Amino acid sequence: MPSVFLIGGGRGEDAVRASHAPFVHAVGESRIVVLVLDEGEDTDTDRWAHSLTDAGASEVVTVVVSKDRPPAAEDFAGAGGVFVAGGWTPGYQEVLVGAGMDWLPRDAVYAGFSAGAAIAGEWAIVGGHRLGEREVCAEEAGEDLEQLTVRPGLGLLPFAIDVHATQWGTVTRLIHAVRAGLAPVGWAVDEGTVLICDGDRVAGVEGLGSAYRVAGGEGDLRLEVATAAP
Structure with missing residues (x-):
């Protein structure tokens, strides 16, 4: 299975280049197809194309997807990389996971930014800021859940x-x-940072921040911190 790149977000130029460049390098000169969720007036395809070209990508094609226009295998003809953009995570999960897996080319390198990273695993944390009555993160991170x-x-x-x-x-x-x-088990990834996976194995962290691995159940929680090599 090709490598998977999980980008924790971030908008600054340094953060974007640091977190996107490893994926672009892995793809090489091949085309990258970017999937962007249709969010009406908030849909911004140029942002994602510019982020990748600024990181060195040779050819970037954007495809806007929705429940009415899910991704299709033919969208990725000739592509060496698939990049799933950020935005409203529940919507990305509904459209892309709901479309099954036939659309995703098995020989392409995958990268996900924020929402695109959150839906990549077997379990997708799509939002929410409470567990029962207990606050578990800032409400602003709840994705309307x-x-x-x-x-x-x-x-x-x-x-x-x-x-x-x-x-x-x-x-x-x-x-x-x-x-x-x-x-x-799960990983949380900082902005400006990419968690790189080789098959189903975590191979390393690159970028400006850290990634945090959490495993174990109640009474046996374990937290590990991984950062990029200096």
């Missing part, structure tokens, strides 16, 4: 992924998700 919500993901990796880890305080959301048994 109150309760911590885990749905099926694309299944590219055997763990859950949360994003904007330090910046939005979502490490605690991941901790509560694992502690409650909503996912057995």
